[in-house]
Amino acid sequence: MTLLAEQFRLVDEATPLELRGTVSELRGLTLRVEDLAAPIGTLTAIHPRSQTARPVLAEIIGFERSTALAMPLDDAAGIRAGDEAVALQHRPTVRVGRALLGRVIDALGRPLDGRGPVDVSATWPLRRRPDQAMTRPRIEHPLATGVRAVDAMTPLGRGQRIGVFAPPGLGKSTLLGTMARHTAADVSVIALVGERGREVKDYVESVLGPEGLARSVVVVATGDEPPPLRVRAAEAATSIAEWFRADGSDVLLIMDSVTRYCQALRQIGLAAGEPPATKGFPPSVFATLPKLLERSGRTQSGSITGIYSVLIEGDELDDPVSEACRGILDGHLLLSRKLAERGHYPPSTSSSPSAASPSTSSPKSTEVARREVIKLLASYEQVEDLLTIGRLRLGQQPRRRPRHQPQTQHRRPAPAGPQRVPGPRRLPPDPVPAPRPQPGHPAGTQRPPATRRTPQPAHPAMKD
Numbered sequence: 495m496t497l498l499a500e501q502f503r504l505v506d507e508a509t510p511l512e513l514r515g516t517v518s519e520l521r522g523l524t525l526r527v528e529d530l531a532a533p534i535g536t537l538t539a540i541h542p543r544s545q546t547a548r549p550v551l552a553e554i555i556g557f558e559r560s561t562a563l564a565m566p567l568d569d570a571a572g573i574r575a576g577d578e579a580v581a582l583q584h585r586p587t588v589r590v591g592r593a594l595l596g597r598v599i600d601a602l603g604r605p606l607d608g609r610g611p612v613d614v615s616a617t618w619p620l621r622r623r624p625d626q627a628m629t630r631p632r633i634e635h636p637l638a639t640g641v642r643a644v645d646a647m648t649p650l651g652r653g654q655r656i657g658v659f660a661p662p663g664l665g666k667s668t669l670l671g672t673m674a675r676h677t678a679a680d681v682s683v684i685a686l687v688g689e690r691g692r693e694v695k696d697y698v699e700s701v702l703g704p705e706g707l708a709r710s711v712v713v714v715a716t717g718d719e720p721p722p723l724r725v726r727a728a729e730a731a732t733s734i735a736e737w738f739r740a741d742g743s744d745v746l747l748i749m750d751s752v753t754r755y756c757q758a759l760r761q762i763g764l765a766a767g768e769p770p771a772t773k774g775f776p777p778s779v780f781a782t783l784p785k786l787l788e789r790s791g792r793t794q795s796g797s798i799t800g801i802y803s804v805l806i807e808g809d810e811l812d813d814p815v816s817e818a819c820r821g822i823l824d825g826h827l828l829l830s831r832k833l834a835e836r837g838h839y840p841p842s843t844s845s846s847p848s849a850a851s852p853s854t855s856s857p858k859s860t861e862v863a864r865r866e867v868i869k870l871l872a873s874y875e876q877v878e879d880l881l882t883i884g885r886l887r888l889g890q891q892p893r894r895r896p897r898h899q900p901q902t903q904h905r906r907p908a909p910a911g912p913q914r915v916p917g918p919r920r921l922p923p924d925p926v927p928a929p930r931p932q933p934g935h936p937a938g939t940q941r942p943p944a945t946r947r948t949p950q951p952a953h954p955a956m957k958d
């Protein structure tokens with residue numbers, strides 16, 4: 495059975511009959527092709543009648559009785575009613591092989607780096623079901639990303655999946671590219687989905703650099719490309735990562751960004767006639783997203799550690815895509831605008847504990863150090879305002895009083911002359927009133943008044 499597995503797969507993927515149809519309408523981004531009974535996802539070539547025009551590829555995204563709804567993967571200019579559509583591949587595949595390393599390709603595997611054809615012949619399904627839950631080994635080994643702030647504070651396990659959540663312009667792409675360049679994984683597969691065209695070259699040459707690129711595969715579909723191509727770029731990168739994992743490698747899969755992938759799915763769903771449900775996203779988006787994200791993870795042969803960037807609008811993770819991603823992924827890393835504005839990179843503020851699984855973060859000293867840093871950061875946050883207004887200097891401890899100390903212990907015998915009293919500093923120097931029992935507190939005890947918590951210069955008459 496295993497000997498013939500490849501042959502069975504080829505038979506399964508083959509289109510038994512050549513299916514043909516006729517273009518009847520193009521409305522917006524949706525092509526209607528009559529009498530084409532091809533399944534969803536089929537790659538189709540539309541042959542314009544003009545002899546000089548090249549065939550236009552399209553993908554079947556839905557159907558109504560015998561009419562297929564398709565979306566062009568290319569510029570639809572030149573297509574006319576009556577043009578012939580021929581189904582090419584009803585189970586889409588990606589071409590894979592080690593020759594992909596160091597290459598920049600588009601969603602259909604075509605080279606974008608001007609270095610000639612990519613010499614690969616094996617194929618791998620573009621849309622594969624995630625592995626069954628019980629067949630997956632546990633996450634046991636750490637994976638260094640090469641970014642110390644991440645490795646120390648959000649240690650990743652080989653096969654884990656995390657989301658990097660941030661508003662635009664805070665350094666997500668730079669952080670993800672740095673990880674791809676310096677990671678301890680064998681291979682990095684990077685999907686740039688919906689990025690600006692001008693950013694891609696800069697990303698490949700500056701962020702990834704020649705040595706990072708040499709062990710990476712970059713799959714690009716920029717924001718101006720048709721939605722099915724952007725969706726395919728995310729899927730093709732995942733498929734390529736799966737092939738390397740099946741080949742025994744530990745892979746770092748980077749997807750920048752999942753939000754743009756979901757936006758492309760939304761455009762496809764709406765074009766196929768789905769109703770918008772959650773903030774304009776049709777239901778199919780949230781059914782398709784877990785199928786993609788669940789494909790990374792660990793298998794018996796290797797692992798795919800997934801890092802997915804998610805765009806957020808403010809500092810809240812309450813948009814539908816963020817909420818869905820948080821539910822699917824193992825953990826998250828949140829980047830803060832405040833830190834980025836101060837030039838603090840990577841501006842990571844919080845990370846979820848599930849991403850920082852102690853079982854993966856070895857050695858033990860790293861975990862101890864991580865807890866210490868969390869404690870220090872929490873203390874800093876408490877006194878940050880006092881430091882800013884100059885009421886506390888670095889190295890000085892904030893003055894605190896125990897909460898339930900008997901009143902008699904605070905009060906000193908009244909010295910001669912004016913008294914310091916709790917409350918606003920401009921009160922007349924009256925004698926201290928006798929303490930009264932407070933409701934809810936045992937008699938004779940009193941919470942220190944709030945104004946006492948901020949350090950105040952002592953009255954000259956009172957010496958500490």
Ligand SMILES: Nc1ncnc2c1ncn2[C@@H]1O[C@H](COP(=O)(O)OP(=O)(O)O)[C@@H](O)[C@H]1O
Binds near residue numbers: 660661664665
């Ligand atoms: N590590 C870094 N060091 C210095 N500047 C950075 C760093 N990371 C990001 N930046 C700055 O932030 C800008 C946006 O970064 P980018 O990675 O494109 O953000 P995003 O992908 O979140 O939109 C960069 O052009 C750069 O000026």
Ligand SMILES: [Mg+2]
Binds near residue numbers: 666667668750
């Ligand atoms: Mg970016």
